[in-house]
Amino acid sequence: MADGRARVLEARGVDMAFGDKQIFEGLDLSVYEGEVLVIIGFSGSGKSVLLKLLSGLIEPPRGVVRYRDQDIADMREPELVSMRKSMSHVFQSNALFDSINVLENVGFGLLEHTKMGDAEIRARVVQCLEWVGLGEEVLMRMPAQLSGGMQKRVALARAVATEPRIILYDDPTGGLDPISVTRIGDMIENLQNELRLTSVIVTGDMKIAFRVADRMALIHQGHIAHLGTPDYFRECDAPEVIEFVRDPEGQAIRY
């Protein structure tokens, strides 16, 4: 980015393979402070794998991943703890704890990482649930008692509860009804406007992508094949980009 913002995450020359399946070859990507970067790509192109690399959950066999100019592979425990505190990863599967209720799930990070008391944690959990359109009536429910869409919203509430500086969202609107999709889009925009968070969002929902993105990155053939503003993607006529901005009948869609 040309406006001198700090680079918070960076992948350089990253290769990644599972068995003989090559996912990335020489992938480069930078994420800048305060931006919303949306990652798109065909199913199986490696979008979730890229998020896991950026959050240090997996290490690449070749190349480096840096958090604020520090190679994650070289970090020691205190640095890793500090990175994890400032970054939330919302998994595609939601990854809620099955055996504890919504209040405990959303408040988990607050209990672990802060000195907040029970009443304060409860108030913060209620506030976070409100952001994602859920009321106090869900506090005592167990994850299994919630619909898939509600579980997704609880996972988002949990991600924002600890006030991270960076949120990595893996398919935040997958499987949600249109009203919930709009609400999640509102939430992402509000977090952006109010807190200037850095967000990396994997999504197949182009409406959300074009709505919230400052920049978009298309993974194609093992690397970032296109990177630019939503306007760049609207205007680009490369076939692999057109697939994402046209409907199945080949008509251009105005996002």
Ligand SMILES: Nc1ncnc2c1ncn2[C@@H]1O[C@H](COP(=O)(O)OP(=O)(O)OP(=O)(O)O)[C@@H](O)[C@H]1O
């Ligand atoms: N732990 C793993 N072991 C083996 N293969 C894996 C592993 N994780 C991911 N893969 C493979 O890597 C490829 C990329 O997976 P990934 O989940 O990142 O794709 P994606 O672009 O997020 O797909 P989708 O849009 O369908 O969620 C897939 O072929 C997947 O099967």
